[in-house]
Amino acid sequence: MTVKMGKRLQQIVDMAWRAQEQKHYQHIWDMCCDHGQVGINLLDRSPACHLHFVDQVPSIMTSLQLRLEHHFASSSTHWHTHCQDAGQISFSAAESHLVIIAGVGGVNTLALINQMLSKTPSSNIDFLLCPVHQLWPLRKALNQKGYGLEREQLLQENRRFYELLYVSGTSQKAISNTGCHLWQADKRLSEQYQQRLLAHYHRMQHADDQHIATIIDAYMKVDRHWR
Numbered sequence: 001m002t003v004k005m006g007k008r009l010q011q012i013v014d015m016a017w018r019a020q021e022q023k024h025y026q027h028i029w030d031m032c033c034d035h036g037q038v039g040i041n042l043l044d045r046s047p048a049c050h051l052h053f054v055d056q057v058p059s060i061m062t063s064l065q066l067r068l069e070h071h072f073a074s075s076s077t078h079w080h081t082h083c084q085d086a087g088q089i090s091f092s093a094a095e096s097h098l099v100i101i102a103g104v105g106g107v108n109t110l111a112l113i114n115q116m117l118s119k120t121p122s123s124n125i126d127f128l129l130c131p132v133h134q135l136w137p138l139r140k141a142l143n144q145k146g147y148g149l150e151r152e153q154l155l156q157e158n159r160r161f162y163e164l165l166y167v168s169g170t171s172q173k174a175i176s177n178t179g180c181h182l183w184q185a186d187k188r189l190s191e192q193y194q195q196r197l198l199a200h201y202h203r204m205q206h207a208d209d210q211h212i213a214t215i216i217d218a219y220m221k222v223d224r225h226w227r
Helices: 007-023 037-043 058-072 106-117 135-144 187-204 210-220
Strands: 027-030 050-055 078-083 097-102 125-130 148-157 160-168
Touching: 007 037, 007 097, 007 125, 007 148, 007 160, 027 037, 037 050, 037 058, 037 097, 050 058, 058 078, 097 106, 106 125, 106 135, 135 160, 148 187, 160 187, 187 210
Parallel strands: 027 050, 027 097, 050 078, 097 125
Antiparallel strands: 125 160, 148 160
């Protein structure tokens, strides 16, 4: 049962599948899953793991449960639905997890991550993230928590830019505050995204705001990746 998706969700599914092929996670979590498009498309590929759908809206989860029972009752992949706050999920510390969070801001994403890591050691939980904005504070915090970069990608859909960020507690590659590899794939796209970010932070800047000035300076220098 393949669900038609936009470019952003398709890239998330593709990166998650590639991560699963490399690391063989025992559990994949589609957090704040909404209507479960990412998880369903992963489930359609029958990964050898437990696949979890999580959302706190009862009507969404009831509808999704019925849909999964109808199309995946005999699936070789064990799937589960959880109608609860994603931040309150308890993870098995003895097993490996890939947690997918998309469609919320970077600050809210970080709040969810903090709640999850308060319960389970970070070495057991990897994250695949696609926030709608606020990447700078999220990247900075992940680096401070000891997470490292596995893969990153820049994409555009419906005139909006997205960073796709796959991180783990075992990677030795530092997470750049601005990103590194995501600027190298498409020069035109990278230039447009850089200008969008700079315009945003210039609007936020006040005369004595050194923090914003530091961010602007960092994004001014990302063009070294495509020169």
